[in-house]
Amino acid sequence: MKINISPEFNKFPWSYFTLSLVLLLIGMLTLYSISYQEEFSLANSFIKQSIFIIPALFLFVIALFLPRTLIHKYAYIVFIIGIISVIIPYSLPLRAGTHRWISFGLPFAIQPSEFVKIICIVAVARYLSDKKNAQMKSITALIIPFLIMLIPTLIVLKQPDLGTAVVMMIPIIPMLYWAGVRPYHLFLIGAPLISILAAFHPLAFTIWGMVLGIILYLSKPKFLIGAILYFTNIFLGLLSPILWNALAPYQQGRILTLFNPDRDPYGAAYQILQSITAIGSGGMWGKGWIEGTQTHLKFLPVQESDFILSVIGEELGFAMIAFILFIFGALIIKTIKFSISSNDRFSALVLIGIGTIFFSHVFVNTAMTVGLIPVKGLPLPFISAGGSFLLSCFFMIGLVMNFSRDYNA
């Protein structure tokens, strides 16, 4: 696609933008189908999403022309503003039982955490780009980026919003990898968490114990350090079920609620079952646009956002699912390509971070819809309904296109 407005314009990779528009179109068609029978009002998700397209494109243009030096320079200040913005909802009354939103008296509220995701990536990219690859061998170089990510993540987790918190934390892994951290070190950071979780399942714990041992053996640390690492992990794992059982049931309940805030009255198992039935019954070509409404899919409480793929799978079939995954694949791989071909470290890190956000949204949402992973409320980029998320997605598209150009100034 070539738009001949000015040579400056043609420097942007417009094909990348086209991919996002295709996804948006599919999303709008699906939302139209879902709200087909609803009345024309702001409660109608199709109408609501349509209204958000204009500001989304506006943010896209801003991100496109935002000077990269400015983003680099003010990365930390914006980061602090971002933290404040996720704290503000705590001082406001609960909205739908959470502290996720800031309302401006409009019919819509804004979810600042959607933007803080991007802000975190920029801040971490700034920190890592100030270091050389050689410096990445030290442990402090690992800890600070983790802290930068961890502070907003914990605040968002408490809102509660596990989905966003997870997506906020994931980009740190590829970003560190991109910055030259040894995969072995990344593994060591993640290991204790896996140890704790695996400990609740004897077989999983046994397998994990072996995997841990093999990896430690292959990476040849000093014997004492290797032994300490191994047994600390095993000990942590053995301890966690004991600590868990020592908690009172209501305390366990609180922790479970924290990690599963979307426990809805119908039960997650029921949602998955409905979702799988709907998708499976769609077949190769689906039941047809708007035709899927005759099934029980309307039972799904969040079909316009978290479970939108069930609607698509049912109405438009495997063909459309494969097409969507293909487009997402192209979008993400293009982002990675921009990252590696970018000639400065800061841009490369921002790009891989944004690519990871897109990918984790796609993966978590798509996998959850078919029961591959537990239900986590997380929308599908460009397709699911959700104003703040649409804004942030197009902002990211703008940033990627901006950062994809060679920086010569």
Add this chain to the structure above:
Amino acid sequence: MLKAENAVTIRQYWVTTGIVIALLFLLLGRYFLLQIVNHDRYKTKANNNRIRTKTIPAPRGLILDRNGQIIVDNYPSYVLTATPGEMTDRPKQLALLASVINIDSKILSDNYKKYRRGQFVPARLFRDLSFDQISKVEENKRALSGISYEKHSERFYPGKAKLSHLIGFVKEVDKPIRERLNDPRDYIIGDLIGWSGIEKQFERKLKGTSGIEYLEVDTYGRKVGTFETLENITPTPGENFITTIDLDLQLFLENLMTKKKGAIIVSNALTGEILAAASAPDFPPELFTGVILPDEWNEIMKDPDNPLLNRMVQGLYQPGSITKMITAFALFENPEFDPSRKFNCSGFYQFGDRLFGCWLDSGHGNMDLKEAIEQSCDVYFYKTTQNLEVDHLGKWFRIFGFGEKTNLDFPIELKGLVPTKSYFNNRYGRYGWSKGALLNLAIGQGELLVTPMQIVKYINLLATHGNTPRVHLNRRNIRNLKSDLKLNADIWDYISESMYGVVNSEKGTGKKANIHYDNVQIYGKTGSAENPHGKTHAWFIGYAKNDQKLISVTILLENAGSGGSVAAPLAGKIFKYLFNDTSKKIVIHEN
């Protein structure tokens, strides 16, 4: 700035891209499995079997009196529902339904519109189905696909006593109510929610948690069986709420208040428990359950006496002479004050160019403080309070809890008003008011406004010499919030003696509250509060004690006349009821 060079290697690129592609193919494979390989299985499942969730409402907790008698109970009611997405021909089916159960089809279609909230969510059409109607629906099940009925529970009031202002009422959650809730996820449309009184205040306790039943139904919406792979979630019933109310005493009070207007509250001063409380006129507790007829409803809504107003906590009144003990406390604060010094009452008192009258036109003659309380002489208080400041008196009103909520277990409560100097300045201007305002306050008149419940707190403080727990309605109240008022014991004794005189002396204004029982002492104070709405409000506050009990009574009768002649006799009846017969004893000590 952006000088650091990009040092990402081609190997890092391939590892990352490889992971992305691998995971995307994993997802694609899963969808392929579902949509292509197992397509037939899910297709059959989607076409032939439907899983339906049915909310099993949790029974709401009962409300009991202190002895375990049921005040509010539940009874089952059958609600007819329609699931839009399962109906084949809505207008025809609704018409058929209307003829089958013999009601107006307009009611059905109106309710359908009102309660519809989704293709596959049952919308309620009609409530209180009879068994006859249920069997008719069952007979025509095949033609009525999508039509079903659910069991709901409704509030039911088995006793004769109404307690309408105490227990309040529940409402059925509808769309607008649900949107206004803090956490809408806790309620579904059709649930009951406490809307006033105890029902509202203790909603969290009473509500319980609803359960879910998973049903497998066929294309006609008929239940085929329970769904084996999903386990039903059983409802958790709400907790019962035990009030401090004694149901028999309550009924006695309500009977006393028939055709009267006002509030009457009996409290155990030792524990702060409200034993019985009535606000009159009241309304039948069934008013909001939908059982009541429109005519009856209109009658209550149009009643100028406003039966829905809870006078105990939302009615504001001038307290009149019942606050004279507070004025006395304010006087005692001056160390030079001599209660035995006599002042002459000639029936009026001249202040500047204004005359302030005593209620007894002929005058009381020479009075000391005790006699002034006994006979409720106004002039004595005009003369003695001359040197007090408005804010000084106000301080004492506040010490006894005026101008602040009692925090009784009610969701709505008014604070009343204790006017201050700045209040008068704001209202009338710096020079727009005079010390005459103080004279009015000294006898409980003027701008001073109280709720009867604040007076309960006040009389309980007087009865216990400043050592009474917070007034409450929850029998299981373990928070023992004592309001401990430390004042000179001699002053307390003097005040008590005076109040004893009100009921027991020859000229006491509260003589009609006396029951002349050997071992029961009765104390009290009358009040006749002038007000802009006609005849004076009649007040009586008092307490009776023997070896075991210390029970206070607060009576307010709107525009009924003088406290001594109208309110005091009612107090006498209540004291008789409480103390004459050992079988009617109210257990007050066990906890």
